[in-house]
Amino acid sequence: MTPETQIKVPEDYKKKLPRDVAIALETCVRCGLCTESCHYYKSNPKSDFIPAYRAEVFRRILRKKDYSEKSLGAMSDIAFSNCTLCRRCVMTCPLGVDTGLLMREARGLAVASGTAPEILVQLADTAISRGEDIEIFREMFLENIKALEEEVRQLTGDPQAVIPVDKKGADILFVALSGAHSIIPPSILFHYAKANWTLSFFEASNYGVLIGDKDRAKRIVQRIVDEAKRLGVKEIVVGECGHAYNTLRWEAPKWFDGGFPFRVRSIIEVMAHLIQEGRLPLDKSANPEPVIYHDACNLTRNGGLLEEPRIVLRAAVKDYREMSPNRDDSYCCGGGGGIIAVPEWDSKRMEAGKPKAEQIKATGAKVVIVACDNCRIQINDLNEHYKLGINIGGITETVVKAILKAVKGS
Amino acid sequence: MAEEIKANVTLNLEGLMCPMPVVRISKAIKDVVVGEVIEATATDPGVLIDIPAWARTTGNEVIKIEREGKIVHFFVRRLK
Amino acid sequence: MDFTNPSYLVLIVSLVVGLGGILVRVAMLLGHSAPKDPSPPRVSPFKSIVYAYTIGMLPWKKESARLHKLVYLRGVLLHLGVFTSIVLLWLSLFVDAKSLYGSVAFSPLLGLGFLAGLAAVIVRIADKNLRALNRPDDFISLILVTLIILSAFGYVLSITSREVFWGAASAVLLYLPWSKIPHVAYFFFAKNVFGIYFGRRGVMPAPKKSI
Numbered sequence: 030m031t032p033e034t035q036i037k038v039p040e041d042y043k044k045k046l047p048r049d050v051a052i053a054l055e056t057c058v059r060c061g062l063c064t065e066s067c068h069y070y071k072s073n074p075k076s077d078f079i080p081a082y083r084a085e086v087f088r089r090i091l092r093k094k095d096y097s098e099k100s101l102g103a104m105s106d107i108a109f110s111n112c113t114l115c116r117r118c119v120m121t122c123p124l125g126v127d128t129g130l131l132m133r134e135a136r137g138l139a140v141a142s143g144t145a146p147e148i149l150v151q152l153a154d155t156a157i158s159r160g161e162d163i164e165i166f167r168e169m170f171l172e173n174i175k176a177l178e179e180e181v182r183q184l185t186g187d188p189q190a191v192i193p194v195d196k197k198g199a200d201i202l203f204v205a206l207s208g209a210h211s212i213i214p215p216s217i218l219f220h221y222a223k224a225n226w227t228l229s230f231f232e233a234s235n236y237g238v239l240i241g242d243k244d245r246a247k248r249i250v251q252r253i254v255d256e257a258k259r260l261g262v263k264e265i266v267v268g269e270c271g272h273a274y275n276t277l278r279w280e281a282p283k284w285f286d287g288g289f290p291f292r293v294r295s296i297i298e299v300m301a302h303l304i305q306e307g308r309l310p311l312d313k314s315a316n317p318e319p320v321i322y323h324d325a326c327n328l329t330r331n332g333g334l335l336e337e338p339r340i341v342l343r344a345a346v347k348d349y350r351e352m353s354p355n356r357d358d359s360y361c362c363g364g365g366g367g368i369i370a371v372p373e374w375d376s377k378r379m380e381a382g383k384p385k386a387e388q389i390k391a392t393g394a395k396v397v398i399v400a401c402d403n404c405r406i407q408i409n410d411l412n413e414h415y416k417l418g419i420n421i422g423g424i425t426e427t428v429v430k431a432i433l434k435a436v437k438g439s
Numbered sequence: 440m441a442e443e444i445k446a447n448v449t450l451n452l453e454g455l456m457c458p459m460p461v462v463r464i465s466k467a468i469k470d471v472v473v474g475e476v477i478e479a480t481a482t483d484p485g486v487l488i489d490i491p492a493w494a495r496t497t498g499n500e501v502i503k504i505e506r507e508g509k510i511v512h513f514f515v516r517r518l519k
Numbered sequence: 520m521d522f523t524n525p526s527y528l529v530l531i532v533s534l535v536v537g538l539g540g541i542l543v544r545v546a547m548l549l550g551h552s553a554p555k556d557p558s559p560p561r562v563s564p565f566k567s568i569v570y571a572y573t574i575g576m577l578p579w580k581k582e583s584a585r586l587h588k589l590v591y592l593r594g595v596l597l598h599l600g601v602f603t604s605i606v607l608l609w610l611s612l613f614v615d616a617k618s619l620y621g622s623v624a625f626s627p628l629l630g631l632g633f634l635a636g637l638a639a640v641i642v643r644i645a646d647k648n649l650r651a652l653n654r655p656d657d658f659i660s661l662i663l664v665t666l667i668i669l670s671a672f673g674y675v676l677s678i679t680s681r682e683v684f685w686g687a688a689s690a691v692l693l694y695l696p697w698s699k700i701p702h703v704a705y706f707f708f709a710k711n712v713f714g715i716y717f718g719r720r721g722v723m724p725a726p727k728k729s730i
Contacts, residue, residue, distance in 0.1 A: 045551075045552075046551060047552055047553065047554065048548065048549070048551035048553040048708075049553070049716075050551075051548055051551040052548060052708045052709050053712075055544075055548065055701075055702075055705050056702055056705040056706065056708070056709040057702075058657075058699050058702050059649070059652040059653065059654065059699075060594070061648050061649050061652055062583035062584075062587060062590065063583065064648055065582070065583070065586055066582060066583065076647060076648050076650075076651035076652075077651075079648055079652065081652055082651055082652055085654075119713065119716075120581075120582070120717075121581055121582045121583040122583070123576075123581065123583065123584070123594070124702065124705075124706055124709050124710070125709045125710050125712065125713030127709075127712065127713070127716070147465075148465050148466075151461075151465055151493065151496060152458050152461060152462075154496040155461065155489060155492045155493045155496045156492070157496075158492045158493075158495045158496045159488060159492040162495070166488045166492065169487045169488055169491070169504075170487070170488055172487075172506070173484045173487050173488075173506070176484070176506065177484065206456075206457055206485070207457045207483065207484070207485020207486075207489060208456050208457050208484070209483070209484050210456070232485065234457070234458070278558065279558050279720060280558075282556070282557045282558040283554050283555070283556050283557065283558070285557075287557060288557025288558060289557075292559075330722060331720065331722075332720060333721035333722050335721070335722065335725060335726055336726050336727075336728065336729040339729045340729050356725070357717075357722045357723070357725065358582065369459075370458050370459075371462075372462065372463075402456060402457070405456070406456055406459065
């Protein structure tokens with residue numbers, strides 16, 4: 030293919046866009062008031078980093094039907110590496126134009142035209158493959174969980190502690206990420222909360238969503254939905270993953286006729302509820318250092334978990350502080366939208382993370398609590414790059430420390 | 440036995456969280472020629488499933504993958 | 520109403536083209552599918568839409584307005600000037616402003632609106648970020664609406680004739696279907712989507728702070 034090669038895009042592509050996308054395409058008046066809302070622009074004030082500029086690149090392609098390899102490649106680069114889909118610009122737009130939505134649509138067009146980053150598509154397909162051939166992976170998964178269960182028993186000192194898998198009649202289907210850090214602390218939490226739960230065979234993350242490919246995204250979610258229905262659970266609880274929560278709680282129900290027959294909550298909501306009901310023994314002295322919470326865009330601005338993490342942390346740590354701005358006004362850490370999985374963009378994401386690094390530094394906190402793995406990887410890297418001298422922890426892990434201190438004194 | 444497999448490239452993926460082990464392997468596989476083998480160690484237990492699933496997706500071969508305590512040790516051969 | 524007046528006839532035709540154009544564009548927008556959202560909302564969409572149109576639009580609620588007070592003020596004045604011109608245009612169809620008691624009272628809003636429009640044109644040329652965003656339509660639309668405000672200003676002060684005002688209005692109306700000006704209609708759709716998106720999620724209006 031040469032840069033001039035025309036890529037076949039359906040003639041009615043624009044007509045078939047959903048109405049909210051069409052509205053975002055038509056409404057912008059290019060006033061530029063979104064400029065400073067973007068963490069990319071804040072760290073490097075180039076016109077290319079203005080949210081409206083990014084959207085204009087997509088609009089121009091659709092307006093002129095310019096589907097050349099070169100133009101779609103440039104659009105793909107912008108949609109994937111100059112925007113983390115954080116939607117801070119949407120909050121500040123006088124008209125409420127959803128540029129994040131447009132960038133997600135641009136990503137989808139990039140995938141359809143073969144100009145999207147290969148690794149992101151591979152990660153989505155890897156998750157789908159896992160769902161298609163469960164039996165191939167089952168034994169390895171169970172062996173893995175047995176090893177983690179042993180760790181849970183050691184940490185709780187309870188030889189009866191379990192990580193239930195495939196448990197019919199459980200109330201909760203807990204969907205974690207694949208790492209031990211995402212499975213062990215929640216297992217301990219559920220153990221002490223005496224929850225009737227079971228661990229999902231599938232991981233929560235959904236690269237189909239991040240690449241704006243609804244078909245792949247739905248197939249990834251379908252695995253979890255089928256599992257939840259098969260086990261007859263009352264709710265799905267999503268582990269510490271921003272885009273997975275946003276997807277399962279808010280986006281995916283639209284892809285299934287009539288939505289879900291179960292509730293979807295984040296583990297943060299579960300903990301806040303348990304704390305408010307006084308059902309968790311907590312000793313704050315387990316977390317004595319100054320702690321701040323990073324509002325992951327997909328949990329806060331796009332997920333609505335503004336107060337729950339604060340309710341949890343205030344109960345579990347001694348010295349809780351806030352970054353400024355915070356909550357729905359918080360800056361993206363620069364690691365969202367899948368950019369962490371593309372090594373070619375590492376220096377770009379370090380630059381885009383500068384506002385977050387400065388926010389963290391200004392608080393003087395020693396511990397940053399992050400409830401999203403994308404953000405966690407990014408803030409770890411920011412810590413090294415900007416020499417922040419902080420420790421990074423998960424919110425469930427922090428609560429579990431306080432539980433173990435209260436229960437076991439250690 | 441691990442020592443019977445001759446690796447052309449060795450990667451240390453210990454300490455990396457998902458999806459970074461898959462990302463690193465995906466990048467490294469492009470730097471070896473078809474038939475060559477990458478040996479890697481990781482601490483994220485998720486790779487036990489993610490690496491075989493990635494290999495199925497991309498048409499490569501996991502020659503061996505096993506847990507050795509908290510370390511997952513595996514070999515991947517480039518087939519395409 | 521004077522059907523023997525050519526500028527009146529041109530204005531009527533322009534009104535049909537302009538308003539018809541907006542209707543067609545809105546109809547095209549409504550032709551796009553809008554899937555139902557069955558996710559259980561945290562805040563009722565009605566409450567959040569009301570918020571989006573009221574408190575959510577206050578300058579201190581938007582970072583952009585806090586950072587760019589002058590730009591915000593300029594935008595408000597320009598739009599007030601445009602809306603005043605529209606009101607005046609409507610009145611002028613039935614009665615000449617010269618005989619309209621108090622029409623000169625419109626002049627401060629129109630004068631300030633014109634200055635705001637003029638400033639907006641200058642800033643669009645001078646500001647490097649806006650230069651990167653500009654489409655030709657941004658200039659054409661802005662200049663045309665600034666001219667309609669100017670002609671309305673001249674008209675209420677009896678400096679220029681009603682025909683000049685109608686001429687400027689006709690130019691805007693004829694260009695309207697191909698311009699960004701229908702954002703006046705899209706605005707409501709965008710605000711609804713905005714209100715529903717952040718409202719359902721419980722982000723807006725924000726819950727009571729726990730700390």
